[in-house]
Amino acid sequence: AMLSEGIHSAVDTGNQILLLYGLRQARKPADELYPFGHGKEIYFWSFVVAILIFAVGAGISMYEGFLHLRHPQPIENVAVNYIVLALALVLEGAAWLLAWREFRKTKGRWTYVEAIQRGKDPSMFVVLFEDSAAMLGLVVALASVILGETTGIIYFDGAASILIGLILGGTAIWLAYETKGLLIGESAGRAVVQEIRAIVSGFDSVERVNEVLTLHMGPEYILVTISVKFAPTTHASAMEKTIAAAEREIKEKFPAVKRMFVEAEDIQARVEGGRAAT
Structure with a gap:
């Protein structure tokens, strides 16, 4: 589970870089080759982010989970795991709170569901849902460490990795579905x-x-x-x-x-x- 969260963090960092790159590209002015500008760049890179979450984050997490179920090993250095997970929860929680506040500002009079479904700036809800998936993954990883230590059952670690993979996979599929419509071309409402x-x-x-x-x-x-x-x-x-x-x-x-x-x-x-x- 710790390895799965490490992979997720690495993918998350790469995805933030891609979204930042997409935002910068989208601001480029129109030219002869792209007379209507480069605005859809952010839609393309948001779709790439969804693919990476699914292929790298979810795929590797589930693979590691099944591998640990077949060849389970007891968790070592439990105290270090607790410290790392606690720090990660604090940092991810702060990032999630910032993303949530920014999302609340941009949604206007829409409900949260309407803002996600009708919003035309994927960078906001992509970041929010990535951070939400990260928080859920950390909670699952922490629960697996606690259960493994208290019960002595060594299968919790592998099961937690699979669950983290499913969380990432579900997030990726949803993000791909939302950004697909923007990439094809949605109306203004x-x-x-x-x-x-x-x-x-x-x-x-x-x-x-x-x-x-x-x-x-x-x-x-x-x-x-x-x-x-x-x-x-x-x-x-x-x-x-x-x-x-x-x-x-x-x-x-x-x-x-x-x-x-x-x-x-x-x-x-x-x-x-x-x-x-x-």
Whole structure:
């Protein structure tokens, strides 16, 4: 169990470095090759973190657990184990508390479950769940040392390693599931879409909003496309003013909206009709 926790700590440290690297890469400005920026870098590296937790952390922990069940050995230097685990619990507890407080600040009016499911910044909940898994693993390791010492049963150590592996495996699968959606491309959420639709519909020159599509290109980067039907009497200049005013109002309401594209249904229909006529 101690070895499993040591492996978990090493993986945890590496994962923090990867998340930090992903955050730095995500802040890089757009360029010719990546015109919408590098915001999804953090989604990719969060997914890599989930894979590493599963493959390295969970895999090795469970392997060591089965190995110790087949060839059990009594725990040596019990006092040292207690000291190491106590220090680890204090340090991990402090890290978990910091992550929890930061998560509470960023979740806003959402419940904790909603913040995890709807949140677009995986770095926050990845760190929180990694630290939570670490705390559970340390508790399991400590319990195995206590039970092994008091009962004399030498199988607790191997069983604890397997349980730690299962905790890490479950955490990794959940993290992979959450980051997969962000990596593929999630919308900004129903409330944001409805508010954008209401803003555009509020202009007199707009007869109907056909469709509002949003896509998170990063935690703080939303791409918006809108299909609009203007009133038949609306001139091109009025359309341009309406689109400019709508974009300004939407970006003021949602600063994360960085790019917005509007398709005018009437203009599109005329272009297609002209092509058909020729």
